[in-house]
Amino acid sequence: MTTTLSTTGRRASTRRRTDRRLGGRRANLLYVPALILFALFTVYPLLKGVELSFTNWNGFSPRSSYVGFDNYLRLLHDANVRKTLANTLIYGVGSTLVQQILGLGLALALDRAMRGRNLARAIIYLPALVSPVVMGTMYYLFFQYNNGVLNDVTGWFGGEKVAWLSSANTALIIVVMVNSLQFVGVSMIIYLAGLQSIPWMYTEAAMLDGADAWQRFRYITLPLLQPAFATSIVLNLIGGLKLFDVIKVLTGGGPGYATNSLSTFISVTYFDAQSAGYASAMGVVLFLLIVVFTIAANTALNRRRMEEM
Amino acid sequence: MKSRPLATAAIGALALTLVACSSTAPSGTVTDGNAASFKLEFQTGLAVDTPILTTLTDLTGKFQGANPGVTIDLVPRSNTYEADLKVRLAGGNAPDLWATHGWSLLRYSEFLVPLQNEAWAKNFNPALDAAMKNKAGEFFAYPVDTDIAGIVYNADALKTAGVDPTKIKSWNDFGQALSALKAAGITPITASGKDNWFAGNLVDWMLSGAYSEAQAKDLANGTFVSDGYRLVLDQIAKWRDEGMFNVDYSSATTDDIARALGEAKTGFVFIQNSLTNNALEFNPDAKLGYIPVPSFVGDNYLIGGESQAYGISKASKHIDTAKAYLAFLAQPENTSALAAAAGTIPGLTNAKVEPGHLAASYDAFVAPGNIPLVPYFDRVSLPNGMWNTVVSTADSIITGQADVDAAVGVLKSDFTNLHGQSQ
Incomplete structure (x- = not known):
């Protein structure tokens, strides 16, 4: 009985600790992986696309040069x-x-x-x-x-x-x-x-x-x-x-x-x-x-x- | 212990980042460059089950048999072959070998190994010089065949309409032939806006005879000259108004056109001779041929240039093996077999010409050497990337979506922009 109470007490204590850890700023860390993936596959291509829009790149050549707002004009x-x-x-x-x-x-x-x-x-x-x-x-x-x-x-x-x-x-x-x-x-x-x-x-x-x-x-x-x-x-x-x-x-x-x-x-x-x-x-x-x-x-x-x- | 969630998140993120950021190993390097066995990736640009891919597969098997440890991975073409290649080139992930589909010099030469010093290069067909060699005499792909194209016809369809193809010497003669076909209930010209290179070919074929040499030079140097375009588009608009194109133009596929050609339901198609192979699949007894393209300003001509040609990536880890493979393919009997499977003329002069079902046209127009062989107009006179504009504007004229002035305006605008981009 003592053992059971002790185990239950430890579980409750662990749960409280976990709850505390998940609260506040630490919980924010849980979305870091998703944020990194989002940055890699959405934000970076978007920014790269914006950068490309100021060049005359042909899509495959190693060469290109910046043309300012020419493409938009x-x-x-x-x-x-x-x-x-x-x-x-x-x-x-x-x-x-x-x-x-x-x-x-x-x-x-x-x-x-x-x-x-x-x-x-x-x-x-x-x-x-x-x-x-x-x-x-x-x-x-x-x-x-x-x-x-x-x-x-x-x-x-x-x-x-x-x-x-x-x-x-x-x-x-x-x-x-x-x-x-x-x-x-x-x-x-x-x-x-x-x-x-x-x-x-x-x-x-x-x-x-x-x-x-x-x-x-x-x-x-x-x-x-x-x-x-x-x-x-x-x-x-x-x-x-x-x-x-x-x-x-x-x-x-x-x-x-x-x-x-x-x-x-x-x-x-x-x-x-x-x-x-x-x-x-x-x-x-x-x-x-x-x-x-x-x-x-x-x-x-x-x-x-x-x-x- | 307190830092475990932070560590887990950081390690997970790092792992994902590394996975996402790690570039794939260069193709053709199964383990490393000195390995006993390795694989070369060859983007063939060939559709599955085509006779030429079958022949290439057989020959590659023989090469691999003679070179234990070497594997050539023959990759059939996808619907987005060009786009796929461009993406891979942009990403620095070029295949070891690839089919250059007419663009070994103008588009891909900066990525390819020059081949003019190979032993087989002395047999390079001079007819390909304009399309494949630069001013320094370098060329960048092994030419399996020499593309020779005129206006393809079905002899039975012309016979029904009472048209003698050998008497078509001018666009006026051609127009009369179209009228005769229409009167006989046969579609005069079959093209397609769906598989839209048919529309582009129509303009490209005609443009070579619509510009004087000086005007073509101006175009190549970046000065847009509208006269020839206007001439060609006016002619096409006239044919459109006279109902000379197939009614199913907007939805016809390549197979539909091949069927129409094979079954004598159309008189003429502006397409490379290789389409006649497809037509024969629908009717093995079809009598097909081609005539030179009439000119607006000079002699009538045939169009020729690079068709099937294979280049080696500068970035390949196995350039010597790739060169040995091309040297094997360049052996006369192998080049002959490949060209015969493609239904075209070999790209090397020491290979055997087997024009097959087009022998009559070959004997009449090519063998005597009287008809000039001119390169594809867009490849030598227009900036790289204009083909799409040629296709779309031709399609706009045939479908009546644009008038000639508007189409010429689009051509001029794209010409100016693309020429500026290439400088």
């Missing part, structure tokens, strides 16, 4: 950069809009008790687990002119074949839709989590007060979904602005430069056009663009949430 006059910047915004904002509308709709539909609900949720979420390259290839096979699924199906009904990827506008819309459909499941899950966190008593009280379905949605569900909105919108916005894989596989940035995003154009400029310095300047701009949009979206959504409260 060149950005201002490059029509292709303007085009790809516009495309990037279309991908970012377009995909975000489509994913919010579809994601919220699906979440509302699948939040109800119904048969096959879990299966439907799983099926809608599954594409998010697939590599965007695979997704892009699948849709390429869907939209291609010869032997494309869409043209074959329309052909059964006497329709003419259409070169879907030849038109810049159509190709842009296709890229937005493919990206949105792939990740709509993510938005749906976020909204489902948001819906399930809304206490039933609010809805019940509103029903007792005679609120109809639209009023309950407008005045209870939507305001209480604000945190979910913020999360989903910011995630989708960042994903859309960084869009790369689907474009690379589906359209290759063409026709011409018509469907390039900044990400794909950076890749082409860095590796194919051998202008690593210039590509790095574009990368810095893309980084700042994402920062600005993310902060703006977060600020706007938080302000709205405060107003609702």
Whole structure:
């Protein structure tokens, strides 16, 4: 008995010591490894990218020289950069809009008790687990002119074949839709989590007060979904602005430069056009663009949430 | 004891840092440079299952058999071969040997061992001089073959349309041939914006005949001359407006084009002759050939230059072994076998020419030596890195995304920037 008490006492003492050690400044040391990895693989490449943006490096030669702000000035006059910047915004904002509308709709539909609900949720979420390259290839096979699924199906009904990827506008819309459909499941899950966190008593009280379905949605569900909105919108916005894989596989940035995003154009400029310095300047701009949009979206959504409260 | 968490965190971080920062051992050094057995990495730039990779694998097996302890690791190409190589060069991690895919001189020479003093160098095909030798007479890769390209055609398609390829002497003749093909329901020119080098080839092929010698010299010296570009892009825009390109242009793959060529569904393709091998896979009986490229300003010509060529990294720990390996490949029977597998002309003059299914075109246009063989325009007259702009602007014109003025503007801008960067 004495032994048991003694052992228990030592354990308690050890736990107290450990608790003390984990408290305060010492606990901060535990995230040092993660901090070092973050510095090595995120901060250092970022700073190196910024440094490169002031050079004329071709991406592989041991030689390069500093060119000051030339690359940034060149950005201002490059029509292709303007085009790809516009495309990037279309991908970012377009995909975000489509994913919010579809994601919220699906979440509302699948939040109800119904048969096959879990299966439907799983099926809608599954594409998010697939590599965007695979997704892009699948849709390429869907939209291609010869032997494309869409043209074959329309052909059964006497329709003419259409070169879907030849038109810049159509190709842009296709890229937005493919990206949105792939990740709509993510938005749906976020909204489902948001819906399930809304206490039933609010809805019940509103029903007792005679609120109809639209009023309950407008005045209870939507305001209480604000945190979910913020999360989903910011995630989708960042994903859309960084869009790369689907474009690379589906359209290759063409026709011409018509469907390039900044990400794909950076890749082409860095590796194919051998202008690593210039590509790095574009990368810095893309980084700042994402920062600005993310902060703006977060600020706007938080302000709205405060107003609702 | 008190310092254990701190020590653990510090040691862990240090270990992770060391793992992350440690550079990989130089390729080709399994243990060390004096080891009895070692491995050389060879980035072949060849797709798996191609006849030339099969032949190269067989030959490499023989070399390894004769040199116990030496292993040559033949790495097939990836979709991002060029980008991968550039990253490795930038990181100081070059393979021991690599395929230079047309750029042994202009892009890779600073990383490669000069080979002009090798015993086999006396058989270097002079047709490759412009593309592969610098002013000092140095060259940096063993040339497996000499790329000879014209405008590839399907003889059955032309016959159906009543077109005699030997009578095409000018772009006007070529335009009439295209009209005849279109009238016969055959796609006149097949290209691709997906595998977009087809679009780039179209412009590159034509540019060589669109600039006078003096203008080409100006370009090479960094003065942009728009006339030739405008001429070529106007011609392509005209063909586009007349519906001379394949309808599936934006989604066609190389295989789609090879199939169309093999099955006589297209008349012409602007591509290296090696594509005819792919076309024969779809139709072994296809009758294929090539014609010289008509010129706007001078004589008609064929395009030639570096195709399959292998260089040795200056940083390799096994340069002598790599040289011995290239010397083995450069033996006449081995070079002949490789060139035959590629369906091209050998890069060494002592190897046997086996033009195979393209023998008729070879006999008509190459063997007599009357048709000039000019280098790829972008490689000699444009700054390194312009190929991408050539491709994208050609694609923009064919798809109607840009007019000629806009495309020439992009070319001028990129030309100026890249030339400035190379200085």
